[in-house]
Amino acid sequence: xxHLVTSVAPLPLQGGGIDRFIEPFAQFLTDFANxxxxxxQLLAFGLLLGGVYALTALGxxxxxGVMDVINFAHGVFLVVGMYTVWLVSTAIGIxxxxxxxxxxxVLFVLGVGxxxxxxxxxxxxxxxxxxxxxxxxxxxxxxxxxIIFTPDPQQVDLSLGSLQVGGVFIPLGQxxxxxxxxxxxxxxxxxxxxxxxxRKIRGxxxxxDGARYVGINxxxxxxxxxxxxxxxxxxxxxxxxxxQRFDPFTGETYLINAFVxxxxxGLGSFPGAFVGGLIVGMIxxxxxxxxxxxxxxxxxxxxxxxxxxxxxEGLFGGANA
Amino acid sequence: xxxLDSVREGYQTFDDQRFAPVVKGAALFGLLAALPYIxxxxxxxxxxxxxxxxxxxxxxxxxxxxxxxxNIMSGYTGQFSFGHAAFFGIGAYATQLLLVDIGLNPWLGxxxxxxxxxxxxxxxxxxxxxxxxxxxxxxxxxLAFAELLRFVVTNMSELxxxxxxxxxxxRDYGAEYGLAAFQFQTDLPYYYVILGFLFVVTLVSWAIxxxxxxxxxxxxxxxxxxxxxxxxxxxxxxxxxIAVSAFFTALGGAYWSMYFNTIRPxxxxxxxxxxxxxxxxxxxxxxxxxxxxxxxxxxxxxxxxARTTFSNINGLDRIIYGAFLVAIVIYSPQGVVSWPSRARxxxxxxxxxxxxxx
Numbered sequence: 001x002x003h004l005v006t007s008v009a010p011l012p013l014q015g016g017g018i019d020r021f022i023e024p025f026a027q028f029l030t031d032f033a034n035x036x037x038x039x040x041q042l043l044a045f046g047l048l049l050g051g052v053y054a055l056t057a058l059g060x061x062x063x064x065g066v067m068d069v070i071n072f073a074h075g076v077f078l079v080v081g082m083y084t085v086w087l088v089s090t091a092i093g094i095x096x097x098x099x100x101x102x103x104x105x106v107l108f109v110l111g112v113g114x115x116x117x118x119x120x121x122x123x124x125x126x127x128x129x130x131x132x133x134x135x136x137x138x139x140x141x142x143x144x145x146x147i148i149f150t151p152d153p154q155q156v157d158l159s160l161g162s163l164q165v166g167g168v169f170i171p172l173g174q175x176x177x178x179x180x181x182x183x184x185x186x187x188x189x190x191x192x193x194x195x196x197x198x199r200k201i202r203g204x205x206x207x208x209d210g211a212r213y214v215g216i217n218x219x220x221x222x223x224x225x226x227x228x229x230x231x232x233x234x235x236x237x238x239x240x241x242x243x244q245r246f247d248p249f250t251g252e253t254y255l256i257n258a259f260v261x262x263x264x265x266g267l268g269s270f271p272g273a274f275v276g277g278l279i280v281g282m283i284x285x286x287x288x289x290x291x292x293x294x295x296x297x298x299x300x301x302x303x304x305x306x307x308x309x310x311x312x313e314g315l316f317g318g319a320n321a
Numbered sequence: 322x323x324x325l326d327s328v329r330e331g332y333q334t335f336d337d338q339r340f341a342p343v344v345k346g347a348a349l350f351g352l353l354a355a356l357p358y359i360x361x362x363x364x365x366x367x368x369x370x371x372x373x374x375x376x377x378x379x380x381x382x383x384x385x386x387x388x389x390x391x392n393i394m395s396g397y398t399g400q401f402s403f404g405h406a407a408f409f410g411i412g413a414y415a416t417q418l419l420l421v422d423i424g425l426n427p428w429l430g431x432x433x434x435x436x437x438x439x440x441x442x443x444x445x446x447x448x449x450x451x452x453x454x455x456x457x458x459x460x461x462x463x464l465a466f467a468e469l470l471r472f473v474v475t476n477m478s479e480l481x482x483x484x485x486x487x488x489x490x491x492r493d494y495g496a497e498y499g500l501a502a503f504q505f506q507t508d509l510p511y512y513y514v515i516l517g518f519l520f521v522v523t524l525v526s527w528a529i530x531x532x533x534x535x536x537x538x539x540x541x542x543x544x545x546x547x548x549x550x551x552x553x554x555x556x557x558x559x560x561x562x563i564a565v566s567a568f569f570t571a572l573g574g575a576y577w578s579m580y581f582n583t584i585r586p587x588x589x590x591x592x593x594x595x596x597x598x599x600x601x602x603x604x605x606x607x608x609x610x611x612x613x614x615x616x617x618x619x620x621x622x623x624x625x626x627a628r629t630t631f632s633n634i635n636g637l638d639r640i641i642y643g644a645f646l647v648a649i650v651i652y653s654p655q656g657v658v659s660w661p662s663r664a665r666x667x668x669x670x671x672x673x674x675x676x677x678x679x
Contacts, residue, residue: 129603140643
């Protein structure tokens, strides 16, 4: 009956039973024992990707930590950031690097608007209601982008070239994205630790009722947090646009991996988001090299499930935003 | 006493009778059974069939069915699953795989798929509930279990990878079109088959709700610790909930694969399939018997009619659908089934205001 099966694309993982899963790991260990230079290159790619991944998870972890809301629109917020940078650099003709702070501003406004219209009215409703509301927001924004900019992939025209450091090849677009990610993470950390508003946000994350009793305007903190979370998505999306093609649907994979990172690192934890981002980035880069097809994503989900089961509070659980 | 009051009183007397649920159920399913004919009735030169085709009705009943199955676990026990696509996809794949590879009758393949999905549900439940996962964490864990399957199937050439399966013709496995082969040449029989599915799952759901199992389920939903303290074995009952729910969801996936001919990991295990399964129940009223059915009749036609009406602008239908989702959860977080009682409360308030002003 096999002939009935339609064949469209080449099949991944042809034959070979269980060997095909063991072989890549054996190959990796051999390379490791021989100190193959490719490992250093993969490590560099993993670091570059991991840093950006950490940034994609940062806004999500903040909203999650402060308001206990799963923001499904986070992935599409990233995409809005990408299109903002692209629009600024192609239509207006200024540097994409200037586009990134603009993307942050655009998304702050968008985030506050989305929050006031959709999340704040049901912040006390059952948890799943905010999830469905943000899903609705995802559909609206994603389709709006699709209608305005067509579903075709876009690209920021930025030929930055690359660096060669000790035989390791580093694409400059990714390198700058990593620097922006690191700078943003440090900046947000300083904001949360040093400023009055940051302390109020941390206090609300810690204990909503307590925050209300000591006179913190919790609804105000909510929309500021949502706005900042969205702005962080804007920076993350803008940085990704520096080195990758994107379309209206790019956000989905980033969203799922951002969930993994948030849970892996610990809800609301910044160092957790960083380490989680690195782990997911490394799995994706090394898995992409050694494993066939999209098998690396299976590893990421297994790790996710394992974390949820064994340590749902995450690696850095308990720590506040 | 006004006529309205006497009507209400009459209804109350009827509602108190033991046979009331049977009559209501019969009326509901009688109406659903007549729907394919009702939409073709010409009313003032307009017939519903112009916008609401039989295909849309079938899709509506499919999602009413899967939402009802989801409801048995998530609505009754309060454990919000965001990964029912896992069970849906298992049902779809098991049926097609057994049909294509060994020519097994789809009705048998479907039951096997249901059992496998039930077992997968038990694994998910045993792990999650043993480690006491709740709320968002449970929702994300179930989502991860579903996404895991999507990537596993996509990467397995034994399961045709990303290409999926195409349903064979009945003669390819020595059968004739008809109920026994689960294949028909027109849509109408397909409609009655899925309506039968919906009837069975609603009956099961009703039986659970009216038994001590349901009582335990609702006790767990309301306050798990209190329930445990009076001796409800919550771990065991949550497992029963997820297994039953997974079994029936898989049958929905099996039906999907027979009706739509092709299945691919990106359709039956899709991220959005998780949403489509649970949405009617949430919109209609989670934990209620009629909620998933009412919810599906609101959500699915809106989505389908928007898709066909605005087919010239790709994406406009999803904007409408998204706005609809947001509006529903904001203005009716308890579900549509709460509307009559809300309307009654409003009516009573208006009337008592009138009495005060007199």
